Amino acid sequence: MKSERRITGPDSGFAMMSVAVALLIVMMMATMASGYMSDYLKSRQWQLMAAQTNRFTQAVESYAGRYYISALASATTTRPVTITAQMLKNTGFLPAGFRETNSNGQQLKALLIRNAQHAEVLQGLVITMGGQPLPYKALRQISLDISSGLGGYIRDGRTATGAMNSWAVPLAGFGTSGGNGHIAVLLNPETLTGAREDSDRLYRFQVNGRPELNKMHTSIDMGGNNLNSAGVVNGRYGNFDVSVVSNGPVTAGGDIRSTGGWIISRHGRGWMDESHGGGFYMTDNEWIRSLNNKSIYTGGQLKGGSLRSDSDISAGGVLKLDQTSYAxxxxxxxxxxxxxxxxxxxxxxxxxxxxxGKLSLFEMVSGNNACGRFVNSIAYCPTGKQLISGGYVLSKWSGGHGWNSPDLSMPSPSENAWKIYTGGGVSGGTCMQAISWCASN
Structure with missing residues (x-):
């Protein structure tokens, strides 16, 4: 069986003391490390508050620059114009997700008033309201970290004080009051005037992150000077007092109207319908020509001094002559x-x-009797009348089986007469007589 041997003597107390000292040192270091970590986390939190305040202040400056005139009209030297985070979101100067309160629940807002010495300019104050008050250590660090405007804080509820006591303004001068432990940022007249100038000035080059600096917010008067070397000019309307000149095509999505002038073309050009290849043009001083020899169609009238056709004329109705002449x-x-x-x-x-004209004074004329075979009978129209038809009559019939019609029955234009000629089958007792129909023209 083992037995323990207790150490005795003068060294046993010293060993126990060494262990106790080591534990004490470890506890002290742990306590110090915990304090340092807590201070570090608080410092980071205050830095984030300063960054949040900077972003809000920048948005206020941009808003004031854009709406400087309306803000100046609404503010007095004692009654401020209030700008909230929601207003900045609605106008696009803050993103929709921007948090309106800091981690202590304090809400950001800005106050703009007229400067007491120069009432035509604005000055401003950004403050936090409500929430939990911040300790002086936090206020001091945050005020030093603010880079937009002049950082400061409120300790007594009546005065906004700058970092390192660099400035002080009474809150009553901005028509407000505040609680202890809140953040303040002073916006002097120069800052807001500069923001206004940024809003009013057009830049020759693009400024990254500042598209509003190249946007017009009012009409521009060129004072009679030219606008040269433009690329594409986009707009809704264009009003010109003299003329519009283009070296290329002019394309319109709607009608082209002339209220007091002509549509003029040159060099044998005119109007053309691109879809169907028809139109009108002139190549000399006399004729308006149809492009590509297209036909011209209208349900109305074609009216002119005269009408000429190089080929046939066809009318679907009657031909009407207005002029009266005399024979x-x-x-x-x-x-x-x-x-x-x-x-x-x-x-x-x-x-x-x-x-x-019309035929009139019709008259039937009889020729001589042609009796027997191979005999002529001629019926002559009288002078002044014209042969229009003719024939014959069987003036005498001998009976039997002889012929009762001539071999020949025809007009004789040279004689203005109708004549017949009996054939060989006509018996001696049969007679025929030529008949002429005559009329006056």
Missing amino acids: GTWCPQNGAISHDSSGGILSCQSGVWISS
């Missing part, structure tokens, strides 16, 4: 057609209007 009078061109007062057709023959 026996002079006419301008042989072959022309007109009409008299009763509608009778006149033709121009040898420079005189001649009626092709």
